[in-house]
Amino acid sequence: MTGLDFSVLGEYYPMLLMGLVWTCLLCASSIALSLAGGVPLAVASISRNPGLRSITRFFLWVFRGTPLLLQLFLIYFGLPQIGIYLSPMAAGIIGLGVHYAVYNADVMAAGIVAIESGQHEASRSLGLSRGQTLRKVIVPQALSNVAPALGNNLIALLKESALVSIITVPELTLSAQRAISDTFRPFEFYIAAGAIYYMVNYFLELGLKRVEMKTALYR
Amino acid sequence: MVRLVNVRKRFGDNEVLKGINLEVLKGKILVIIGPSGSGKSTLLRAINHLETIDEGEIWIEDVQVTRPLKGRQFEKHINRIRQNLGMVFQHFNLFPHMTVMGNITMAPMLLRKIPRKAAEDAARRLLKKVDLIDKVNVYPAQLSGGQKQRVAIARALAMEPKVMLFDEVTSALDPELIGEVNKVMKKLAEEHMTMLIVTHEMRFAAEVADHVVFMADGVIVEQGAPDKLFQNPAEERTKRFLAEVFK
Numbered sequence: 062m063t064g065l066d067f068s069v070l071g072e073y074y075p076m077l078l079m080g081l082v083w084t085c086l087l088c089a090s091s092i093a094l095s096l097a098g099g100v101p102l103a104v105a106s107i108s109r110n111p112g113l114r115s116i117t118r119f120f121l122w123v124f125r126g127t128p129l130l131l132q133l134f135l136i137y138f139g140l141p142q143i144g145i146y147l148s149p150m151a152a153g154i155i156g157l158g159v160h161y162a163v164y165n166a167d168v169m170a171a172g173i174v175a176i177e178s179g180q181h182e183a184s185r186s187l188g189l190s191r192g193q194t195l196r197k198v199i200v201p202q203a204l205s206n207v208a209p210a211l212g213n214n215l216i217a218l219l220k221e222s223a224l225v226s227i228i229t230v231p232e233l234t235l236s237a238q239r240a241i242s243d244t245f246r247p248f249e250f251y252i253a254a255g256a257i258y259y260m261v262n263y264f265l266e267l268g269l270k271r272v273e274m275k276t277a278l279y280r
Numbered sequence: 281m282v283r284l285v286n287v288r289k290r291f292g293d294n295e296v297l298k299g300i301n302l303e304v305l306k307g308k309i310l311v312i313i314g315p316s317g318s319g320k321s322t323l324l325r326a327i328n329h330l331e332t333i334d335e336g337e338i339w340i341e342d343v344q345v346t347r348p349l350k351g352r353q354f355e356k357h358i359n360r361i362r363q364n365l366g367m368v369f370q371h372f373n374l375f376p377h378m379t380v381m382g383n384i385t386m387a388p389m390l391l392r393k394i395p396r397k398a399a400e401d402a403a404r405r406l407l408k409k410v411d412l413i414d415k416v417n418v419y420p421a422q423l424s425g426g427q428k429q430r431v432a433i434a435r436a437l438a439m440e441p442k443v444m445l446f447d448e449v450t451s452a453l454d455p456e457l458i459g460e461v462n463k464v465m466k467k468l469a470e471e472h473m474t475m476l477i478v479t480h481e482m483r484f485a486a487e488v489a490d491h492v493v494f495m496a497d498g499v500i501v502e503q504g505a506p507d508k509l510f511q512n513p514a515e516e517r518t519k520r521f522l523a524e525v526f527k
Contacts, residue, residue, distance in 0.1 A: 182330055183373035183432075187387040187439060188363035190355060197386060202377050279376050279419040 067249050073240040077250075080236025081257055087153055087232055088219050088261075094158025095218060096211070099165030100204075104195060106170050124163040130224055132156050137228040153225035153232075161218045168210045172203035205276030212269035219262055233257060281306040281474050282327060282443055287336035289322055296322050297333070298498040304443070304491075307472035311485040311506075314495035315521060320478045323495070324447050327476065328365045329358050340364060340443065363391060366436030370448040372428040374420040380407070380431050381416050384438045392439070399438075406434040410464050426457030430464055437468075444468065446477040450484075482525055486510050494518045 070077070105117040124132070137152040147155070176199050184194040204211070226235035237254040241247045282304040289297040296319040304310045312320045325331040327338055329345055338345040340361060349357050375383050384403040388394045394402070407413045410430040420428055429449055436444060446465065450458045462484050468475065469488050479485055485492060486506045493503040494513075502515045513519050 179369060179371055179373035180375065183367075183369060183375070186328055186330065186362055186365070186367040187435070188359045188361075188391050189387065190359050193390060197390065198375055202375075205377065276377075279421050 065248060066246070067253070069244050069246050069249055070253055073244070073250070076236050076240055077233070077253060077257065080231065080233035080254075081261070083150075083230060083232040083236075084222060084258075085261065087150065087157070087225060087230060088222050090154045091157035091161065091218060091222070092215055094154060095161035095165050095214070098158060098162030099169050099211075100200060102162055102166035103169035103173060104200070106166060107174060121163050121166060124160060125167075129156065129160050129221060130227065132160055133224060133228050149225075149228050149230045152228055153222075153230045157218060157222055157225065160221075161214055164214045164217075165211055168207045168214065169200075169203060172207035173199055175206065176202055208269070208273050208276055212266070212273070215269070216262055216265060219265060220258065223258075281308075281341060282476065283337075283339040284323075284327075285337040285339075287323070287326060287333050287338060289319070289326060289331060289333045296498050297326070299336070300498075300500060302493065302500070304474060304476060306474055308490040309469055309475045309477065309488055310491050310493060311477045311479060311489035312493045312495060313479065313482065313485055313521075314501075318495040319498040320495045321447055324445050324476060324478050327443075327445060328362050328367055330367075359391075363387075363439050364442045366433075366439060366441035366444040368429070368432050368436055368444070368446050368449045370451050372420075372425070372432045372452075374428055374432055374435070376420050379417050379419055380412070380423075383420070383431060384435050387435070388438050403434070403438060406437055407431075409437075409467065410434050411460075424457060425453045426460045429453065429461045433461075433464055433468075443474045443476065446475065446479070448478055448480065450479065450481060480525075482510070482522070494521065496521065 102117060102121065105113050106121060108114045108117070133152065133156040136147065136156050137149065140147060140152075173195075180198055180202070181194060184198040185191075189197065222232065223234040226232060226238065229235065233254050237250040240250045244250070282302075284300050284302040287297050287300040288295065300323060302310075302323075312323065314320050322331050326333050327340075327345065333346060336346070343361060345358070345361055347354070347357055375386070378386060381400060381403055384406060385396070385399040388399045388402065389396060404413065404416065407416060410433055412427060412430055412434070415423065415427065415431070420431065423431065432449075449465075450461050453461065458481070462481070465475070465477070466488055477485070477488070489506045491503065492506045492509045494501050494509065494515075494517075496517055502509060502513060502518045509518065510522065513522060
């Protein structure tokens with residue numbers, strides 16, 4: 062048995078760093094997709110149009126009810142069967158982004174419903190259409206009200222991004238694994254990867270705190 | 281300017297407006313009084329279609345609010361009408377995520393396509409009028425009730441409406457703040473703004489109204505000049521209400 066020896070990290074430091082860069086790119090893109098996709102899904106899931114509402118809710122239900130790993134497999138290994146070929150990175154971004162767009166949509170929809178009717182009335186009485194009212198008055202308030210819950214989703218997204226290593230995106234977890242298969246030092250590299258994830262999360266949380274402080278201004 | 285013809289409105293089995301006929305002339309101030317549940321707020325909200333009426337017609341000048349249009353077309357029609365009707369609510373309903381300036385300039389910039397600079401200049405003029413020029417960049421949460429309501433009036437005025445609708449705008453205010461809001465409304469009265477005011481403030485009603493309408497149980501019981509209606513009401517129901525209020 063050999064004891065812990067973190068000096069092996071030195072040689073593989075560039076590899077882990079590249080993994081970190083991939084993880085950051087992957088997460089930034091998926092977060093953007095999950096937020097941008099969450100808003101229309103949220104609005105559609107509480108639409109007055111029963112057809113649109115049902116279809117959206119079915120979509121949300123399917124994506125919430127199945128494992129992310131399975132969804133990644135479907136996108137990366139399944140889609141080529143019908144002629145759609147995606148790079149591992151693209152498949153990873155879409156998989157993570159859509160999966161969390163569904164969670165975000167849930168939170169956002171609750172936020173939209175919670176805005177009091179007086180806000181709708183004031184906006185409509187000025188002559189804004191229903192869509193303009195949503196865009197200018199309701200959604201911005203809803204988003205800042207649910208910012209803490211959205212933040213939790215984004216932190217979960219960051220951690221779950223490790224799953225994407227399985228479809229060969231060379232992100233942090235996969236980089237650590239590759240280093241391990243070279244060195245047979247799982248402990249050191251998994252701990253190092255864990256520490257890096259923790260650090261990224263720390264910065265993400267700092268960012269989220271700032272967003273929350275900004276929206277607290279008007280309460 | 282505003283004309284209602286046989287307006288009826290039901291909430292389930294409860295008929296809250298039982299055939300209302302009413303006319304407001306240009307530049308005049310109509311005040312609607314009456315006990316809670318008499319339908320006066322519903323009447324006001326029907327005028328800009330926040331409530332859908334079941335029967336009758338509502339006209340603003342020569343445009344019918346209740347035009348029989350379908351779906352998107354009606355939406356467009358009603359949005360255009362609402363741009364000419366300013367409404368002020370009991371609970372202010374300012375947009376909490378926008379500054380005072382943002383609250384006032386949003387609709388003119390979005391709907392009338394007024395450039396930011398011009399919209400902000402106009403907003404400053406309005407804020408001077410309601411005596412809040414020092415609150416331009418403040419969020420509504422930092423304002424008192426009376427200040428909020430004055431911003432709400434400025435927000436409605438920014439669309440340069442032809443008619444202003446006031447729905448119990450001082451009912452949610454502390455007594456000492458009512459005066460500042462009433463003062464702004466009097467200023468508008470002096471400028472000959474056409475106004476419909478639903479209120480519980482009888483003294484204020486007597487002071488500003490050109491015409492007073494007393495409603496109870498979904499009908500207009502009595503209407504006339506404020507002197508006549510307050511000093512010498514004809515109907516038993518009106519007498520009872522006024523006696524109750526001035527007790």
